[in-house]
Amino acid sequence: MPDHLVLYNTLTRKAEAFRPRDPRRITFYTCGPTVYDDAHIGNFRSFLAADVLRRFLESPLCRLVDDDGGPALQAGSRTVLHVMNITDVGHMTDDDAADGAGEDKMAAATRRLSEAKKSGKLPPGAGDIDPTDQHAIARFYEARFLEDARRLGLRVAIDAQRDPTLMPRATGAVPGMIAIIERLIARGHAYAVGPAGRQTVYFSVPSFPAYGSLSGNTLDALRAGQGGRVQESHQAEKKHPADFLLWKSDPTHAMRWASPWGEGYPGWHIECTAMAAARLCGPDDGRNEPASPLTPAALGALEVADVRPMIDLHSGGEDNIFPHHECEIAQSCGAFNATPADAAPARGMFAAHWFHPRFLMVEGAKMSKSKGNFFTPRDLFAKGHEPAAVRLELIKTHYRSNANFTEQGLKDSARMVERWRRVIEQGAGATRADGSGKAARAEAQQAFADAMHDDLNIAGAIGAINAWVGSLDAPTPEDAALLRAFDGVVGVLALERPAAASTDIGLFIPPAEPNPEVTALLERRRDARAAKDFAAADQIRDQLASMGYAIKDAPGGKVEVRKA
RNA sequence: GGCCGGAUGCCAGAGUGGACUAAUGGAGCGGAUUGCAAAUCCGUUAUUCGUGGGUUCGAAUCCCACUCCGGCCUCCA
Numbered sequence: 001m002p003d004h005l006v007l008y009n010t011l012t013r014k015a016e017a018f019r020p021r022d023p024r025r026i027t028f029y030t031c032g033p034t035v036y037d038d039a040h041i042g043n044f045r046s047f048l049a050a051d052v053l054r055r056f057l058e059s060p061l062c063r064l065v066d067d068d069g070g071p072a073l074q075a076g077s078r079t080v081l082h083v084m085n086i087t088d089v090g091h092m093t094d095d096d097a098a099d100g101a102g103e104d105k106m107a108a109a110t111r112r113l114s115e116a117k118k119s120g121k122l123p124p125g126a127g128d129i130d131p132t133d134q135h136a137i138a139r140f141y142e143a144r145f146l147e148d149a150r151r152l153g154l155r156v157a158i159d160a161q162r163d164p165t166l167m168p169r170a171t172g173a174v175p176g177m178i179a180i181i182e183r184l185i186a187r188g189h190a191y192a193v194g195p196a197g198r199q200t201v202y203f204s205v206p207s208f209p210a211y212g213s214l215s216g217n218t219l220d221a222l223r224a225g226q227g228g229r230v231q232e233s234h235q236a237e238k239k240h241p242a243d244f245l246l247w248k249s250d251p252t253h254a255m256r257w258a259s260p261w262g263e264g265y266p267g268w269h270i271e272c273t274a275m276a277a278a279r280l281c282g283p284d285d286g287r288n289e290p291a292s293p294l295t296p297a298a299l300g301a302l303e304v305a306d307v308r309p310m311i312d313l314h315s316g317g318e319d320n321i322f323p324h325h326e327c328e329i330a331q332s333c334g335a336f337n338a339t340p341a342d343a344a345p346a347r348g349m350f351a352a353h354w355f356h357p358r359f360l361m362v363e364g365a366k367m368s369k370s371k372g373n374f375f376t377p378r379d380l381f382a383k384g385h386e387p388a389a390v391r392l393e394l395i396k397t398h399y400r401s402n403a404n405f406t407e408q409g410l411k412d413s414a415r416m417v418e419r420w421r422r423v424i425e426q427g428a429g430a431t432r433a434d435g436s437g438k439a440a441r442a443e444a445q446q447a448f449a450d451a452m453h454d455d456l457n458i459a460g461a462i463g464a465i466n467a468w469v470g471s472l473d474a475p476t477p478e479d480a481a482l483l484r485a486f487d488g489v490v491g492v493l494a495l496e497r498p499a500a501a502s503t504d505i506g507l508f509i510p511p512a513e514p515n516p517e518v519t520a521l522l523e524r525r526r527d528a529r530a531a532k533d534f535a536a537a538d539q540i541r542d543q544l545a546s547m548g549y550a551i552k553d554a555p556g557g558k559v560e561v562r563k564a
Numbered sequence: 565g566g567c568c569g570g571a572u573g574c575c576a577g578a579g580u581g582g583a584c585u586a587a588u589g590g591a592g593c594g595g596a597u598u599g600c601a602a603a604u605c606c607g608u609u610a611u612u613c614g615u616g617g618g619u620u621c622g623a624a625u626c627c628c629a630c631u632c633c634g635g636c637c638u639c640c641a
Contacts, residue, residue: 013568032641040641105639215637216567216568216636217636218567241638245638268638317635317640317641318634318636321568322638323638327638356641358569359635366634398577398578400569401570401577402569404577406576408590409575409576409589411590412575412589416588418603451578459576459589460577460579460588462589463588463589466589473605537599538601541600541601550602552602554603
C-alpha cells in the first residue's frame with residue numbers, strides 16, 4: 001500500500017509515483033468533447049475519472065512525493081490547473097479522415113439537424129438555431145454539455161464559469177495552431193504540398209523517431225495497415241504513409257480560416273497541442289484567476305529548454321491513445337522542445353503522465369444507438385435519476401477496467417448516496433461534538449487514502465467509507481466533516497438534489513409532479529387509515545403501485561411518493 | 565495479423581503469494597420494528613476466484629497454454 005499517489009502511466013506501462021514539476025501548480029490537460037451532438041455517459045465516464053483524479057490531487061487526503069521520495073507540498077498550497085478543451089471544429093467521420101477529405105462531424109451535425117427540423121424532431125431548445133450554421137450548432141451542444149457537466153460536478157466546467165480560458169474552444173485557437181504549424185515546417189517536422197494558396201500541410205512522422213512510444217504502434221507496425229482504414233489512393237501526396245494532416249486548404253469548407261497555405265481548416269491533433277501549450281505553458285498566474293493564454297506569437301516562439309515534459313498530466317479516453325495522443329506528442333515535442341530532432345527519443349513526451357480511462361459498457365454490452373443502450377446524462381435525469389446517483393455509478397469502478405453501467409447499479413448508487421446524506425444530516429444536527437469516534441475516523445481516513453493512493457482505487461475507497469459509516473450509531477459533527485472531506489474527492493453530496501414537490505399530504509420525489517389523482521388517493525388512504533380500515537388503505541396502496549408509484553409513510557403525516 | 569486491458573459470489577465490485585473459510589454496496593432469506601408496508605437495525609447467503617496445466621511449504625494473487633470480453637492499429641471517451 002503506497003503512502004503517496006501512485007498512478008498508472010500509459011507511456012511507461014507502469015504504475016509510477018506521480019511527481020509534478022511544481023506541486024504548487026500541477027498542470028493537467030483533458031481532451032474534451034466534440035460538440036456535434038450530446039455527450040453520452042461513456043464520454044462522461046472518462047471526464048469524471050479525470051475529475052476524480054483532479055479532486056484527489058487537490059484533497060488534503062492526497063500525499064505526493066518529490067524526486068527524492070520526500071513529501072512534496074501537501075494540500076493547501078497545492079493546486080491543479082486543469083484545462084479541458086471544446087472541440088468545435090469538425091473532424092472527419094470516415095476513412096478519408098487522415099487526408100482531410102470526406103464529411104466532417106460538424107457538417108454531419110448540420111445535415112442531421114436539418115433533417116430533424118424537417119421532421120419536427122429537433123432537440124428541445126434547438127428550434128431557433130439555423131441548422132446550416134455550424135458555429136450555432138457547436139454553441140448549442142456546448143451549452144448542453146456544460147449544463148450536464150456541471151450537474152455531474154465536473155469541476156473544470158464549474159471553474160470555467162469564472163475563467164473561460166480553462167475550457168478553450170478549438171475555433172478560438174486557430175491562429176495559435178497556424179503559428180505552431182509554421183514552426184514545425186521551419187524545424188523540418190512538417191511540409192506543405194500542392195499549389196500555392198491551396199496547400200495541404202502534413203506532419204512528417206519519420207522526423208520524430210520517438211513516434212509510437214505511447215501506443216506501441218511503431219512505424220513498422222503501422223505499415224502493416226491492418227486497421228484497413230488507410231487507403232492507398234489517399235496516400236499519394238504524403239511522403240510517408242503515417243504522416244498526418246496539420247492543415248487542409250479548402251475554400252468550400254463551412255468552417256475555414258485564412259492561413260499561409262490557403263483558406264482552410266486545421267487537422268484534428270494540432271488543436272490540443274495549441275490549447276494545452278497556450279494555457280498550461282504560460283506564465284504562472286495562479287490557478288483559477290482569469291489569465292491570458294499565450295498569444296499565437298508567443299506560442300510560435302515557445303521553447304522548452306530541457307527534455308522534461310511540458311505538462312504534468314494528460315488524459316483522454318482509451319481510444320485517444322492512438323492516433324490522437326501519439327500525434328500530439330510528436331507535434332508538441334517537434335514544435336517546442338529545444339533538443340535537436342535527432343535526439344528526439346530523450347524528449348519529455350509532452351506530458352509526464354498519461355491517464356486513459358477505459359470504456360463503459362451498458363448492461364454488459366458495448367454501448368450503441370442501435371442496441372438501445374445509449375444514454376446521455378440528460379436522458380437519465382429526465383427519467384428521474386438524480387445527478388449524484390449517475391455520478392457515483394459512473395465513477396465507482398476502477399478507471400482502468402471496463403465498467404458496466406446498469407439500471408440496478410444506478411439504484412444501488414442512489415441508495416448509497418442517501419445513506420451518506422443521512423450521516424451528514426444527522427451529524428450536522430448533533431449537539432455532541434465530544435471527540436468520540438476519533439479512532440474510527442482516523443482508521444477510515446487512512447483506509448480511504450491508502451486506496452486512492454494506489455492508482456485511484458475508488459471502489460476500495462468507497463468500501464472504506466461504507467465500512468466506517470456502517471459502524472456509526474449516532475454521527476457527530478466531526479463525522480459529518482470527515483464524510484464531506486471524502487466527498488471532496490467522490491463529489492456526490494454537494495450536487496443538486498431534485499426538489500421534492502410538496503403538497504399537504506404528498507412529497508413527490510423525482511422531479512416535481514404533484515399529480516392531483518395521486519393526491520386524491522393519498523387523502524382517501526389517510527382517511528381510511530384514520531378509520532382503521534386497513535383493507536381499504538392497502539387497496540389504495542396497491543392501486544398506486546399499479547400506477548407506478550411507490551409510497552412510504554414519512555414522519556409528520558406526509559407520504560413520500562416515488563415514481564418507479 | 566500486431567499491440568494493449570480484462571474475466572472474482574445472484575448483481576455491481578475490491579483484494580495481486582500466507583491474518584482470504586474473499587472488503588464494500590445491492591439483491592435474497594430469517595429476525596426486530598410497523599396495523600400492513602417503506603426506511604432503519606441485527607443475523608445470514610462463495611470450502612470459492614474463466615478453463616487446463618505448472619511453480620511454491622502455501623496461489624484469487626506468480627508462470628505457461630487455451631476460451632471468452634473490451635480497446636487500438638489513422639471517426640470515436
